[in-house]
Amino acid sequence: MDKKEDNNNRKKVSFNLNWLYTLLALFLVGWFFFMSGGLNNGAKQIKEAQFFEYARDGYVQKFTLNKDEEKVLVYLTSEALEKPEFKGLKQTPGFLGESPNMHFTVGDRTLFLQKFDQLPEETKAEVSMSIEENNPWVNVIVQILIWILLIGLLWTFIFRRMGAGGGGPGGQIFNIGKSKAKLYDQNEKVKVSFKDVAGLEGAKEEVEEIVEFLKNPEKFTRLGGKIPKGALLIGSPGTGKTLLAKAVAGEAEVPFFSLSGSDFVEMFVGVGASRVRDLFKKAKEKSPSIIFIDEIDAIGRARGKNAMMNSNDERENTLNQLLTEMDGFGTNTNVIVLAATNRADILDKALMRAGRFDRRIYVDLPELHERKQIFKVHTKDLKIKEELDLEFLAKQTPGFSGADIANICNEAALIAARKNKEYIDRQDFLDAVDRIIGGLEKRGKIIKSSEKKRIAYHEAGHATVSWLLEHASPLVKVTIVPRGRSLGAAWYLPEERQITTEEQLLDEMSALLGGRAAEEVMFGNYSTGAQNDLERAFKQSMAMVTIYGLSDKIGHVSYYDSSGQSDYSFNKPYSEQTAEKIDDEIKRIIDEQYQRCIKLLSDNKDKLTQLAEILLEKEVIFRDDLEKIFGKREFSNAQDPFEETKSEKVIYEEVAQEKKEEE
Template sequence: MSENKSPKVKISPWLIYGLILGVFLLINVFGNGFNFSNPKPTTLSKFYEFLDSGQVDKVVFSNTKAQVFLKKEALGNKEHKDAKNDVMGNLNEKGPHYYFEIGDLKTFQESLKAAYDKKLLNTYAKEPEGIWGDILSLLLPFLLLAGLWIFMMRRMSGGSGSGGGQIFSIGKSKAKLFDEKNDVKVTFENVAGLEGAKEEIQEIVEFLKNPEKYTSIGGKIPKGALLVGPPGTGKTLLAKAVAGEAKVPFFSLSGSDFVEMFVGVGASRVRDLFKQAKEKSPAIIFIDEIDAVGRARGKNNMSGSNDERENTLNQLLTEMDGFGTNTNVIVLAATNRADVLDKALMRAGRFDRQIYVDLPDIRERKEIFEVHLKPIKKSEELDTEFLAKQTPGFSGADIANVCNEAALIAARKDKKAVDKQDFLDAVDRIVGGLEKKNKIVTPEEKRAIAIHEAGHATVSWMLEHAAPLVKVTIVPRGQSLGAAWYLPEERLIVRPEQMLDEMCATMGGRAAEKVIFNKISTGALSDLEKVTKQARAMVTIYGLNDKLGNITYYDSSGQSEYNFSKPYSEETARVIDDEISLLIETQYKRAIQLLEENKDKLIQLADILIEKEVIFKDDLETIFGNRPHEKTIEITTE
């Protein structure tokens, strides 16, 4: 049975200071004799008239002023009509009713004594000196200034649990601590695929749980592990799983948390982070996006030698492997820009292990789909193997997005479960964008778009190494007026003939326009961009050009982006441009030749596309017959 803990009530410090100020004001005001009467000013001579006529009951005086209290029967006189009521308009029997300046105090006291002896006055008294009121009036401004100063200091130092303006704690670490008090729900069961990465990460957890197992035979616990890979592949998710699985303190923060506008703050935060981790050792530190502070030093010529980011990196290097380093603190870091990291950070002894977290293959995508489909109400005939085949090149984050988008699409259609078509629509939505069926397209433009997309489909169908077609549409989606969807083969290495076939299929759209209309249009912009990148990669990166030979101008270290000159001569630049143009034009002519040979089928396919707006693989089989060199993909599980 769980206890219901009442929420803690937070009292604003401003309320406390306001109450203190109010108390001071009340003491000061009441100490000076304030009440709710409404005494009227009078003169000394007029007072003596009241006194001689026996109307005065009591007199209270100080060194300079006197207050007059009238008898009850005197309040009925008309001359006292302005003085007999208090500030609320009620009869004021208690008084005081008048006040006046005394003048000579000794003479005034003698007059009061004489009136008292004649029974004209019931009592008179000199009021005590208001020493406390005077003291408070004198000290109150200083007390208020001292209170305000204490409040500002507590706020700036982060006292009383306040979170704003922590100037004195600016050098403290911003890492979030996960321990037995902070339960993390993510475990290794929530991480599908990534078997190699999980194995190494799990071993790091075992290092900290049972270090004697490894140190007893002379092994040393590694200092750190660097998770490298494209965005969305699960690097941060792996770190969350470590926090959920490890029974040791886990400090999590981002690389940008070290960055601040003040000099020396980054290095101070690094020191404080490792100090906290050593106090709680064995412990794990996770730094996400470490390239924010780990970028190679000395490359940015515009910055001076006293660069704040470099100071932060220097401190991090020292803490990870310097004098007095504690071996019971392991550092995990994640980045998708490992090429720009400093070499000193990457060496053994700091990040002993570099774990590459790659995009999932078809088998791993199936496992990831099964994880993300658990909370979704799906139809019974939904096949995760089919979904894995339909999402080549998708990361784990992309697959999570597909599952969520499919659920939203099914809910939009008032379905009770998510089916296969919803997932296909979700993939189309993510890859191509939202359909724009209300976009105004003239019949001539519609036919040109249909010919263009039919050209892609025809050329890719006839080529051996081109990606197999899934569907073709002329419904505008996103920024495109039409699209052809393919299911590319997942290859570890790519040969020149495969790249040339893909380039030829990409040029099929413009080639179809040339064959049918003998004109070309601007609709092939994305195709030209894609094919130009492929041709440039073949010539300058992969060394697949016979004229240039086995040479590459690719720099994996990332240093070339800081150079103002290219690593080849002007003559070589002309050769590169000529070879790129020759590759593209050759494949363009090849596509034209294929379409000339199948012109009737191309027109037939375009007519069906205009009529249906969307055609699938079955429609192409009806026109062209079975595709030569058809390949099937099988998922094997061990």
């Protein structure tokens, strides 16, 4: 078994016909030029007087006089070719026979023959003469055949290239309508199983049941039930939709066809529908089977929404064929269709109805305990010095997807390798989180002292406001070391909640405006450094007014269209008078929270100054530093993200102490 797998994994050397075509083309081109006058290639051109001189000296073996072209081809003796005088004229026999060594053109054939007759008899006896007559039909037929071969070769090569995008064996033009799905069966198995999928418990249960349908259908059909025809995986990018499909392919033990939505789309009209037909034909032949279409929104977009496209849109034809195959006349119920998308709002309603995709499986961002499981999966193959506190890492990464966590583990390994470590430690993981969130540190970036002071007060303003407000996210770390495109950064640990109240939204907005307010309190003017903060505050206040209905002046109204229909509309869902009210409400909310920040920072100006001075001195401050200045947070429901875990400052100081001891 091992030997068989080794042979399968061994890299197969495939013969590329393009090289054969290239060599054949070069041969035909060379032959063409050789036939069309190339017989004289390499032959030396001489004058008529030189010919007679060489003939008298006994150097000429024979000559050929062309009856139609007044051209004489001269062949020298083997002894003459050995002389230095004729160096380079020695030629090997060609494809059409021996080639001449010299040639010249005569002005008058009769006069030339008279001169040859005047040579001594001994010389004429040694030189043989022949007169050739051209056959024009032979040359025409040969040239026609050569051109036919060249054009045929070019035709084959071009259409092999065009057919390469059409799938099928050999990629021929006639296979362009064939499906490009990759088949996984008993000969080529996927090694991913449900054990490799951490978290996603609800979604995993759903797809596990689909596998059970195929393995033991009698269990579900004995009571009259029917096996679902399709399941749609919906979730944000990186949450594990494709990983779940891989696990299904590894666990199902039935033929599994995998392809992307873009594989149906081609420049030729009708190809997409043809590929859909071919895909379902193959799946039915191997039923029970599973078809997985990743990024189905490439062909499943709602029909008739784009006025610029005509009714014969290729994507719409492909979607129509897919709808027919999934639930039409003669549909085979032993084929289950899995699909994945992160844009379910733009899919066609006919595609989403029961009978096609009976189940919608939502793959959400992992929660705290799920992130811990994902860290456990991705760290099992890493060389770690001691047991990691996965709970601490999970708390450090709220809102991270499974792909983000995998990236953190990989970055931690790269950071440790860059430092020439033998093992990966906790600080490497924290550095990886910082790098992914904020970007690479730029300690070599030159910043003026005045600018550095303003940056310190700006970041200290964020930290102060977030510490003093009940619902603001608790601080993790603040730094004024440039990272990525920012000159300073603050890390917060947002509370994981399913719904958000108006008070929580306003406190978070105030924390965003704390940096700009600190600049006004300390310097009396503003800088451009708050651009990102202002942008986020504006979007949040706009959502409060137009989406969540949290404005008394506008009322309990939401102008958000979750169906995506408004994307194709040229009209706003409200009048110009309402638009003015919305603008006024957005400005009122932002101004109120800004004045709230000004009051908070003015009342705590001495503590703000103290925090900024520590930040200027250390460049990095942590939650513990804020506790020394402001005391513990007084709110009873304030979240403590570091409960029963070491804080990042303790880890940071331990690593710094280890570096000092090593030095």
